[in-house]
Amino acid sequence: MPDLDAATPAPLDAAARDALARAFLPSRWDYHYARSKLSSDPLYDGVAGALAGSRGPLLDLGCGLGLLAHHLSAVGLDLAYSGVDNDAGKIARATTAAGNAGLRQAHFDCIDLSRGLPAHSGSVTILDVLQFLPPEAQQPLLREAARRVAPGGRLVIRTGLAGTCWRARVTRGVDVLSRAIGWMNAGPRRYPERAQLESLLAREGLSTRFQPLWGRTPFNNWLVVASR
Ligand SMILES: C[S@@+](CC[C@H](N)C(=O)[O-])C[C@H]1O[C@@H](n2cnc3c(N)ncnc32)[C@H](O)[C@@H]1O
Incomplete structure (x- = not known):
């Protein structure tokens, strides 16, 4: 059984966050993005927990x-890590930064998730990604991700949820803006509904816990943790 009560790693202090962001130099953009993301968004602490x-x-x-x-390496969670994304530029920069930081357990590949997933057995993360996929690709992706979760592994998703609250409107607005300025290679399509997500994962044998994960941001972000 996974140890669901394992201690949550302590958050990184400012010096550790800066050291981590420095792996993204000489790109000043990526360095500042990493620094501000690590200091303003509770995402990676939530996922490490x-x-x-x-x-x-x-x-x-x-x-x-x-x-x-x-982040996982810096807080002492030394998992073998494989990252995939369909943005070839980001994959190249991710590979360089992991090399700069000496993350020997990390590997990256350019893959379009709407066309299928690589073979895997363990844990899976899907962080702030679902809404960028075509609606018809979201459910197959979630099903295939769930099937890759081994006993003792977790499926960890962060996502906005469908809704009309002000946080949901801000989330969509910023996702649209990210596309407009070229940071994202796709705009938001559809945010998942909580009940549908829960029942899809239950059909794949996973029980699910939802918790808000917006910290001091204005976004409608939820952390979904599922295990067998
Ligand atoms: C908001 S970013 C999140 C990045 C990362 N998960 C994190 O939280 O730091 C969303 C990522 O999803 C990727 N993405 C969007 N559609 C994709 C697809 N069809 N296949 C693979 N990656 C995709 C984008 O290129 C982008 O890097």
Whole structure:
């Protein structure tokens, strides 16, 4: 059984966050992005807490720059890590930064998740990605991700949820803006509904816990942790 009560790793202090962001130099943009993301968004601390005590390697779907790999290593969760994303530029920068940081357990590949997932057994993360996939690709992706979760592993998702509250409106607005300025290679399509997500994962044998994970941000972000 996974140790669901394993201690949550302590958050990184400012010096540790800066050291981690420096792996993304000489790109000043990526360095500042990593610094501000690590200091303003509770995402990676939340994910580290969810993965503490898990067993097996981690597949990070839509990994972007691979910041999660750096954070997990810095808090002492040394999981074998494989990150995939369909943005070839981000994968190249993620590979360089992981090399700069000496993350020998981290590997990256350019893959379009709407066309299928790589073979894997362990834990899976899907962080701030679902809404960018075409609606018809979301459910197959979730099913295939669930099937890759081994006993002792976790499926950890962060996502906005469908809704009309002000947080949901801000989340969509910023996702649209990210596309407009070229940071994202796709705009938001559809945010999942909580009941549908829960029942899909239950059909795959996973029990699920939802908790808000917006910290001091204005977003409608939820952490979903599922295990067998
Ligand atoms: C908001 S970013 C999140 C990055 C990372 N998960 C994190 O939280 O740091 C969303 C990522 O999903 C990726 N993405 C969007 N559609 C994708 C697809 N069809 N296949 C693979 N990756 C995709 C984007 O390239 C981007 O890097």
